[in-house]
Structures are given as C-alpha cells and as structure tokens.
Amino acid sequence: MIELSGLTKRYGERVAVNNLTFTVRPGIVTGFLGPNGAGKSTTMRMILGLDRPSAGDVRIDGQHYAQLRDPLRQIGALLDAKAMHGGRTAYNHLLCLAQSNGIPASRVTEVLDTVGLTPVAGKRAKGFSLGMGQRLGIAGALLGDPRILMFDEPVNGLDPEGIHWIRNLMKSLAHQGRTVFVSSHLMSEMALTAEHLVVIGQGRLMADTSMADFIRENSRSYVTMRSPERERLLDVLHTAGFAAVDGPDGGVEVDGVTAPELGELAAREQLVLHELSPQRASLEEAFMQLTAESVEYHAHDGDPGAVRGGPPPGGGATSEGGGQWGAGWGGPEQRRRKG
Numbered sequence: 001m002i003e004l005s006g007l008t009k010r011y012g013e014r015v016a017v018n019n020l021t022f023t024v025r026p027g028i029v030t031g032f033l034g035p036n037g038a039g040k041s042t043t044m045r046m047i048l049g050l051d052r053p054s055a056g057d058v059r060i061d062g063q064h065y066a067q068l069r070d071p072l073r074q075i076g077a078l079l080d081a082k083a084m085h086g087g088r089t090a091y092n093h094l095l096c097l098a099q100s101n102g103i104p105a106s107r108v109t110e111v112l113d114t115v116g117l118t119p120v121a122g123k124r125a126k127g128f129s130l131g132m133g134q135r136l137g138i139a140g141a142l143l144g145d146p147r148i149l150m151f152d153e154p155v156n157g158l159d160p161e162g163i164h165w166i167r168n169l170m171k172s173l174a175h176q177g178r179t180v181f182v183s184s185h186l187m188s189e190m191a192l193t194a195e196h197l198v199v200i201g202q203g204r205l206m207a208d209t210s211m212a213d214f215i216r217e218n219s220r221s222y223v224t225m226r227s228p229e230r231e232r233l234l235d236v237l238h239t240a241g242f243a244a245v246d247g248p249d250g251g252v253e254v255d256g257v258t259a260p261e262l263g264e265l266a267a268r269e270q271l272v273l274h275e276l277s278p279q280r281a282s283l284e285e286a287f288m289q290l291t292a293e294s295v296e297y298h299a300h301d302g303d304p305g306a307v308r309g310g311p312p313p314g315g316g317a318t319s320e321g322g323g324q325w326g327a328g329w330g331g332p333e334q335r336r337r338k339g
C-alpha cells in the first residue's frame with residue numbers, strides 16, 4: 001500500500017504537486033492520470049525518495065522509502081527506461097542491481113525470461129530499442145519480487161504485442177495481491193488495464209475513484225437516433241418528455257432514456273428509424289472533460305489564434321468501445337436544444 005498525505009512539492013514559485021492525499025491499495029491496478037506537467041512523475045519520484053517533499057508525507061507499507069531495509073524487495077519501479085548504464089549487457093545490468101540488493105543471480109534469468117529478453121541477455125543495453133529498454137526497466141522493477149510496483153508510462157515505445165503483454169502482466173501482478181500503480185497518457189489503454197483511477201491536474205487531486213464511477217460521473221451517455229421523418233421524431237420525443245439535441249449529420253441525441261425504451265416508443269408511433277444506437281462515453285472524453293481547465297500545454301488547431309483546451313463538456317461520446325480524442329465533437333452549448 002502507498003499512502004500520500006498532504007504531499008506537496010514546490011520548485012521556487014511553482015507548485016508541482018499540491019497537497020495530494022490518496023492511498024494506492026493492493027490487489028488492483030490503480031491508474032495515475034493527468035495532462036502533461038500535472039505532477040505525476042514528481043509524485044512518483046517523491047514516493048521513491050528521489051525528491052524531497054516540500055510538505056506532507058508519503059509512506060510505503062507504513063514506512064518512508066529511506067527506512068525500507070530491502071527497498072527492491074518491497075517496491076519495484078520503472079521511472080525512466082533510459083536511466084541505465086548503456087555499456088552493460090542486459091544480464092549484467094540486472095546482475096549489478098541484484099548483487100547490490102542481496103537478490104540471488106538466479107532471479108536475473110527468471111525476470112529476463114518474464115519480459116522476453118532472454119535472447120538478447122548478452123547484448124549491450126545502449127543498442128536496445130525504446131521498447132526493449134522498457135522491458136529491461138520492467139525486469140529491474142520485478143527483480144526483488146516486490147509487493148508494490150510502480151510504472152511511469154510503461155507502454156511508451158512498445159508495439160501492440162508489447163502493450164498487450166504489459167496489460168496482462170499488470171493485471172496478473174494485481175491478481176497476485178500486489179499493489180500496482182501506473183501512469184499513462186494512453187487513456188484507452190488505461191480503460192482496459194486499471195480498476196481504480198487517481199486523476200491530477202496542475203498538481204491537485206481531481207478524482208480518486210473506480211474506473212466505472214469516473215466515466216459515469218465525468219461524461220455523458222446518450223442514444224443516437226436517426227429517422228427519415230426527423231421532425232416527427234423530434235415531436236414524438238418532445239411529447240414523451242425526453243430531452244433531445246441535434247447530433248452530427250442529422251442525427252438526434254437523447255439523454256436519460258435507454259435505447260430499448262426509445263425503440264418501443266418509435267414502434268408504437270410507427271416511426272421509421274435508420275439508427276438507434278447507445279453511445280458510451282470513453283475514458284478519453286471523461287478525462288479530457290475533467291482536466292480541460294487544468295491542461296497546461298495546449299495544441300494549436302491550424303489557426304494560430306485558436307487554442308484548444310480539451311473537449312468541451314458533454315461532447316464526443318463514442319459508440320461501443322470507441323476512443324477518439326474529441327473527434328466529431330459538438331458540445332451541448334453548440335447544439336440547438338430541442339424538446
């Protein structure tokens with residue numbers, strides 16, 4: 001278990017991490033989300049005692065990192081895959097780590113096998129691709145067979161097979177009862193991996209909740225309907241008391257009612273439908289909606305004067321399993337409310 005209490009880090013005037021209090025529990029994967037510069041890496045560095053908090057406290061199973069007798073056996077971490085001696089072979093890199101932490105050499109062979117690097121164990125790390133470096137970093141985190149694991153952007157540079165592998169690895173580590181804390185920018189990936197979420201923006205805690213509740217509370221679900229008799233559809237919805245708004249391409253979006261109920265309503269009214277589809281908000285939209293105000297670095301959208309700060313509220317839900325960053329978005333204030 002990792003417990004943060006009022007954890008704060010200031011760099012001069014800048015508050016990188018602001019009074020964070022939350023607990024990362026064992027047995028589940030906890031995702032750590034936030035826009036660029038939100039303070040995720042700084043928080044992880046403080047957990048590992050690499051940065052000293054300006055205020056507050058962080059404990060690993062009740063102790064400060066510096067008090068841990070065998071740190072690698074209690075917490076394994078991947079913070080920066082490039083932070084290794086490139087001149088050493090993968091095997092020797094892990095062997096040095098093992099020897100300086102009282103871990104038997106046999107464990108090096110085991111973790112190399114776990115991460116799929118056995119065939120290149122004798123190769124120097126400086127020749128490794130980003131993905132291979134990530135795997136070596138993960139091997140280092142697993143070396144002490146720790147109860148707590150922390151990964152900063154672990155899927156960086158991994159190919160689809162590698163991403164699939166790390167997703168299953170994290171889940172299986174959590175199923176073994178370990179504490180797994182992982183940051184990522186790949187929201188759709190996080191939706192498939194994490195059961196619990198901690199979201200920060202500009203160093204502050206914005207959410208500490210289950211994945212399901214996070215999506216439910218921060219995004220919108222609705223049903224898209226399409227009919228060749230569009231005006232009559234709007235009248236029927238209005239008469240039935242449902243709120244409908246214009247969707248893209250002549251569609252109508254209806255809140256607060258299920259697709260089967262709308263299907264039955266349309267059947268009763270003998271209304272022809274060309275589409276009746278429930279739209280489920282993805283984690284991307286929920287995340288962007290929550291953190292839109294706190295995004296520090298905005299991408300310009302063609303027009304040098306236009307700055308986008310994430311999706312406006314309520315927008316961009318996708319049909320089952322979708323995950324586009326704001327694609328096809330049209331926010332409620334841009335739509336004409338009907339009904």
Ligand SMILES: Nc1ncnc2c1ncn2[C@@H]1O[C@H](COP(=O)(O)OP(=O)(O)OP(=O)(O)O)[C@@H](O)[C@H]1O
Pocket residue numbers: 011014015016034035036037038039040041042043
């Ligand atoms: N050593 C430092 N000196 C001064 N400012 C720093 C230092 N390290 C981090 N910061 C600032 O603290 C803030 C948080 O940075 P941090 O790297 O923790 O964010 P992050 O959420 O990990 O971002 P990213 O997703 O881009 O890696 C940023 O504004 C960053 O510029």
